[in-house]
Amino acid sequence: MAFDDFSRRFSGAQVMGPRGAAVITPYYKESLEVLERCHRSCLAQEGDWPLRHVMVADGFARPEIEGWDVEHISLARGHGDNGNTPRCIGAISAINQGYWPILFLDADNWFHPWHISAVVTLRHRHPSADVLAMGRECALPDGTLIPGLPEEDLGLRHVDTSSYVFYPSAFRVLPLWGMMPPYLGPVCDRFIRQAIDDYGLVMAGTHQPS
Numbered sequence: 001m002a003f004d005d006f007s008r009r010f011s012g013a014q015v016m017g018p019r020g021a022a023v024i025t026p027y028y029k030e031s032l033e034v035l036e037r038c039h040r041s042c043l044a045q046e047g048d049w050p051l052r053h054v055m056v057a058d059g060f061a062r063p064e065i066e067g068w069d070v071e072h073i074s075l076a077r078g079h080g081d082n083g084n085t086p087r088c089i090g091a092i093s094a095i096n097q098g099y100w101p102i103l104f105l106d107a108d109n110w111f112h113p114w115h116i117s118a119v120v121t122l123r124h125r126h127p128s129a130d131v132l133a134m135g136r137e138c139a140l141p142d143g144t145l146i147p148g149l150p151e152e153d154l155g156l157r158h159v160d161t162s163s164y165v166f167y168p169s170a171f172r173v174l175p176l177w178g179m180m181p182p183y184l185g186p187v188c189d190r191f192i193r194q195a196i197d198d199y200g201l202v203m204a205g206t207h208q209p210s
Contacts (some may be wrong), residue, residue: 020050022094042111056086082185088178105157126204133205
């Protein structure tokens, strides 16, 4: 099946594939407590929407994760690109196993329990969108919320990595995470945001944090 045929087959109002969505989390040297908070937020999603958490170790695999309900991928060494290589590898693995859409969640971030339900609601409102931009909140390491968001976030000129949702028609963007130079790692979400425009993809967003 050609890529364009694949994209058209899974376009329209469908909210996720038969196997469900996948969430890709790269991790490096985060504490087990931080990783558990991230993973628990995926397990705690409301509703019956199937969700697979893919955790990719960037050179420093935690053996404890082998006992969790995750897809655990371990890379032999760190890549020094702010998690971009493990994001790319995790996303491609999930795609080839039949998961869609593809979401990302940084190890020190977490989803509210209604995140996937919010994705489904936004998809129903914008069935032709290739990419969704979910609302976010900023928090201190202890979980204390920081009020307000930058104006560029409100205008969708910037989308945080953990806010992205990619449908099959936008999968051509995902390999770019593993192809951009390492020095772009700190601004990878901005690089991807520009690529979405360059590819002429349709993006829909919400400011409701999840």
